[in-house]
Amino acid sequence: MAERKLSIAVAGAGLMGRLLAWRLSKVGHQITLFDSGSLEKPAGACQTAAGMISPLSELFHCPLPIYQLGMQSLQHWPHWVRQLEELSGESVDYRQKGSILIAHPQDRSELLQFQQELNAKLGPDNRDQLQWLDNSSLHNLEPELDRFDQGLFLASEADIDNRKLLSALHKALSQSNVQLRENTPVDCGPERIKTDSGDESFDLVIDTRGLGARDQIKGLRGVRGEVVVVETPEVKLNRPVRLLHPRYQLYAVPRANNQTVIGATEIESEDMSPISLRSTMELSSALYSIHPAFAEARVIETRVNCRPATMDNLPVLESEPGLIRINGLFRHGYLLAPALVLRAETEISRLTQATEQVT
Secondary structure, three states: OOOOOEEEEEEEEEOOHHHHHHHHHOOOOEEEOOOOOOOOOOOOOOHOOOOEHHHHHHHHOOOOOHHHHHHHHHHHHHHHHHHHHHHHOOOEEOOOOOOEEOOOOHHHHHHHHHHHHHHHHHHHHHHEEEEEHHHHHHHHHHHOOOOOOOOOOOOOEEEHHHHHHHHHHHHHHHHOOOOOEEEOEEEOOOOEEOOOOEEEOOOOOEOOOOHOOOOOOOEEEEEEEEEEEEEEEEEEOOOEEEEEOOOOOEEEEEEEOOOOEOOOOOOOOOOOOOOHHHHHHHHHHHHHHHHHHHOOOOOEEEEEEEEEEEEOOOOEEEEOOEEEEOOOOOOOHHHHHHHEEEHHHHHHHHHHHHHHOOO
């Protein structure tokens, strides 16, 4: 029996909302996508992120479920990206060339601790995902890292230009039969969306509003993150690089046009004011310590946003008849989104089948 096609409202057009609207429209559901702001120029955490898809790097700080969901996402990102690029005609600069972790000689214990911690969590069957780099192999992968003599290579990791991806998703949705309702704040309930104009009914509502849903998800909080974008033609990295340090950890993600995205701070605050002097100095000095030529890089953008997080920093997928809530992706949006989209699709199928059995 063919699955019944539903009228579905998706509230929140961040990464999760856009991916869901696109995927569900592909199988014939009637989708209406709501967002409180502009769809062309999103302002949420999805726009601020560096777009790293790094399950191994995150496993050091996070519980195993984050890693498992991330590895599942890695299986789907390449195929989904190809489909989106064909549909939108835009490149999203997906790159799966791994990532490299380095530390200064005085901080080498940080690198060893990272390796030991991951090996313990991965177990003997998965330890080949980490490759220790000596001086020669490190420089073969990243010639610019000539100030470092050791490193770790995480070959399976990937990254994506988040802004190009969001643009491609917007274009793909605009070309489909998805109804786009921007600048429309909503409240969500089972089978209904409430706007300033009144209530609208749907077979299913999916709430992906991030911090906009704080009243519906217990303990949801915002965690401030700050990112700096610099530009220089003098340093050319081939993949994301993470610098391990006792006080802070820096990532540097190379982008097109000689740009590098650097971050990230993680501050228990919902303050949305501009980046602080301390954060700017710490990020900049850490970047300069990777390569001295970064000293002449031009700061072309700073980004600040608050990422929605639960009390245990794990994502939430809750469902009841007529309503699904997905939230709490924290700093792992691009890492977790495909896996959670697939879980939502499975839940929609289950809810649909349960409804058909009742009727």
